[in-house]
Amino acid sequence: MTSLPADRLLITVAPTGAETAKADCPQLPTTPEELARTAVECREAGAAMIHIHVRDHDHQPTLDGVLLKEWVAAVRESTDLVVQLSTGGSVHDPLEERLKVLDAAPDSCSLTMGTTNFGDDVFMNPWPFVQDLYQLSQERGVVPEFELFDLGQVHALRRLLGRYGLPHGGKVHCDLVMGVPGGMDGTADALVASVAALPPETTxxxxxxxxxxxxxxxLAALSKGGHLRVGMEDVLTLAKGVPVERNAQLVERAAELGRLAQRTPMTPDEARVLLGLA
Structure with missing residues (x-):
């Protein structure tokens, strides 16, 4: 479905997220300077795309437009990574503010295909919002990554593509988000079921x-020929009682797992081909 060799592995790093407090995890990158250093380290370790949640000057999650542009610029000035902004923000951000994320002109954006119980909170993605965000991404030339937290959202993606056609660039890239309390289990069985249900347009x-x-x-994703997203947004330990000190450690581990599976980390230029950005 692409012109890339089949052994190429896209590694996306999600270095910050919106849930973990800086006070609880001082090594979390929560300033543009820290993000730029993280981006350089992760690029060297094998990452090709970076998924960004922005923090304000008090290290709190924010969708402030000026800061979004500042963080995007910090990555672009330091690396050639594909820049993906989260349109999820935190679970408390209003829907109208989340649409404005595309004003920062990222290469890519996350697009979650439905509402999810997120621990004790609710991550709101009602169908009208999903449609609005998708059409806006098409208008702005931003490539969406469809984030799928359960099988219902996999089927919702079929509905979206059937109604509005392909994304900008013509490629359909999905990310299965697994193991969230309230979403699908983080198991091989759940992954296999989700992959089997992906729309035929998926590239x-x-x-x-x-x-x-x-x-x-x-390991399940690699065995099925998929790609990987890792980072301190998703996990803060390397093993029980062993904290992550740098996001690059997680990228390095993903790259090593890929090598064991005879997969070679993509360059950002190759990722752009994969995602329809080239």
């Missing part, structure tokens, strides 16, 4: 294992 997919499901999901 590539990755998987994200949250918390203790990280390694199980990564």
């Amino acid at each position: 590539s997919w990755s998987a994200t294992g949250i918390g203790r499901s990280t390694l199980a999901v990564a």
Whole structure:
């Protein structure tokens, strides 16, 4: 479905997220300077795309337009990584503010295909919002990554593509987000079922294992020919009692798992071909 060799592996790094407090995890990158350093380290370790949640000057999650542009610029000035902004923000962000994320002109954006119980909170993605965000991404030339938290969202993607056609660039890239309390299990069985149900238009997919499901999901994804997303947004330990000190450690581990599966980490230029950005 692409012109890339079949052995190429897209590694996306999600370095910050919106849930973990800086006070609880001082090594979390929560400033543009910290993000730029993280981007350089992760690029060297094998990442090709970076998924960004922005923090304000008090290290709190924000969708402030000026800061979004500042963080995007920080990555672009330091690396050639594909820049993907989260349109999820935090679970408390209003829908109208989340649409404005595309004003920062990222290469890619996350697009979650439905509402999900997210621990004790609710991650709101009602169908009218999903449609609005998708059409806006088409108008702005931003490539969406469809984030799928359960099988219902996989089927919703079929509905969306059937109604509005292909994304900008013509490629359909999905990320299976697994192991969130309230979403699908972080298991090989859940991954296989989700991959089997993906729309025929799908050209590539990755998987994200949250918390203790990280390694199980990564190994299952590699065995099915998928790609990987890793980072401190999703897991804060390398093993029980062993904290992650740098996002690059998680990228390095993903790259090593890929090599064991005879997969070679993509360059950002190759990722752009995969995603329809080239």
